Amino acid sequence: MPLILIGVNHRTAPVAVRERMSVADAQLAATLDELKVIAPIDGVALLSTCNRVEVILSAEREDVIEAFVDWLSARGASSRSELEKHLYILRYADVARHLFRVASGLDSMVVGEPQIGGQVRTSFLAAQRSGAIDPLLHRLFEETMRVARKVRSETGIGEHAVSVPYAAVELARKIFGDLHGLQALLLGAGKMSELTAEHLAGFGLKQIFVANRAHERAEEMAARFRGMAIRFEEIDPHLATCDIVIASTAAPHYVVEAQQVERALTARRMRNLFLIDLSVPRNLDPAIAQVDGAYLYNIDDLQQVADSNRELRLQKAEQAEEIVAREVDHFRRRLLMQYPPSWSCRSGWSRSAPRSWRNVSADSVR
Numbered sequence: 001m002p003l004i005l006i007g008v009n010h011r012t013a014p015v016a017v018r019e020r021m022s023v024a025d026a027q028l029a030a031t032l033d034e035l036k037v038i039a040p041i042d043g044v045a046l047l048s049t050c051n052r053v054e055v056i057l058s059a060e061r062e063d064v065i066e067a068f069v070d071w072l073s074a075r076g077a078s079s080r081s082e083l084e085k086h087l088y089i090l091r092y093a094d095v096a097r098h099l100f101r102v103a104s105g106l107d108s109m110v111v112g113e114p115q116i117g118g119q120v121r122t123s124f125l126a127a128q129r130s131g132a133i134d135p136l137l138h139r140l141f142e143e144t145m146r147v148a149r150k151v152r153s154e155t156g157i158g159e160h161a162v163s164v165p166y167a168a169v170e171l172a173r174k175i176f177g178d179l180h181g182l183q184a185l186l187l188g189a190g191k192m193s194e195l196t197a198e199h200l201a202g203f204g205l206k207q208i209f210v211a212n213r214a215h216e217r218a219e220e221m222a223a224r225f226r227g228m229a230i231r232f233e234e235i236d237p238h239l240a241t242c243d244i245v246i247a248s249t250a251a252p253h254y255v256v257e258a259q260q261v262e263r264a265l266t267a268r269r270m271r272n273l274f275l276i277d278l279s280v281p282r283n284l285d286p287a288i289a290q291v292d293g294a295y296l297y298n299i300d301d302l303q304q305v306a307d308s309n310r311e312l313r314l315q316k317a318e319q320a321e322e323i324v325a326r327e328v329d330h331f332r333r334r335l336l337m338q339y340p341p342s343w344s345c346r347s348g349w350s351r352s353a354p355r356s357w358r359n360v361s362a363d364s365v366r
Helices: 015-021 025-036 062-075 093-103 115-129 135-155 164-176 191-203 215-224 236-241 258-267 286-290 299-336
Strands: 003-009 043-048 052-058 088-091 183-187 207-212 228-231 244-247 273-277 294-298
Touching: 003 015, 003 062, 003 093, 003 135, 015 052, 015 062, 025 043, 025 062, 025 115, 043 115, 043 135, 052 062, 052 093, 052 135, 088 093, 093 115, 093 135, 093 299, 115 135, 115 191, 135 299, 164 191, 164 244, 164 273, 164 294, 164 299, 183 191, 183 236, 191 207, 191 215, 191 244, 207 215, 215 228, 236 258, 258 273, 258 286, 286 294, 294 299
Parallel strands: 183 207, 183 244, 207 228, 244 273, 273 294
Antiparallel strands: 003 052, 003 088, 043 052
């Protein structure tokens, strides 16, 4: 029984491609119901984050790949030929190796960031609740989460974790030099915004404002960081007074347009405005980057900050890779007894697989 993974990530596809394919948490159950019936499969799970959209399958036949590639093409509103530029497809032990690395933070934009482990778990639980997961995928996800815990406890790769929100704050520090006395506006009060606020609070900001569609949640988060909650429809005056704007909402559209920023900069007498969009789909109109005095960065731009931190974690990451390699081998050996025809093949495609998908291995997306 083959294990198959089909997806795109921050290494293979730009944010403009990923955002079209992303699935919000509120849509996950309905999307899994859709995925269960598009081809004859035994189980399916979906991992959708800012950095990746991946479909994980167990199936008797590899030709189900075609149906899921078509589905991803349709969701991304692109042709298959366009999608193929960004797509990777893994099978058997390569799927386990990839998920072990992802959940351990080894495939993240910032190596070792802790958020992805929880996102993998959310994917697993959603598939369970939807009745989409079979015993093979259940075992795969349980092993994935166990390996992730082992990697973090034995290597310390999660200590002083450098997350994407922290990378956003580091980028702000590079722009301004010193954040002391500045004001920040956070759009959204979810986990990403909360982590961003935690990092910002340590750098002596004068004030942090929080805007969220559910105002009660904004009030809760603002109180935690001695900030101030504002209503989402009242953000325009704060665009004019704040120096840093960080957006991370679940909205499927732009929540700040270029015209709003133009008006804010006029009121600011053209003092620079620094904006970071951590959302996928994007919440800040890309046209803002063309406005004089506005400096807009999206989640892909944080890769540069991530790279500067990567050397700090290189040694621990090497230890983690050794653990993952051992665990993949153990996992493969255990499953050999149950699925010997499939798991006797470590990687690579069988002769029956479509020619265009052969020899696509985990190494190609590292």
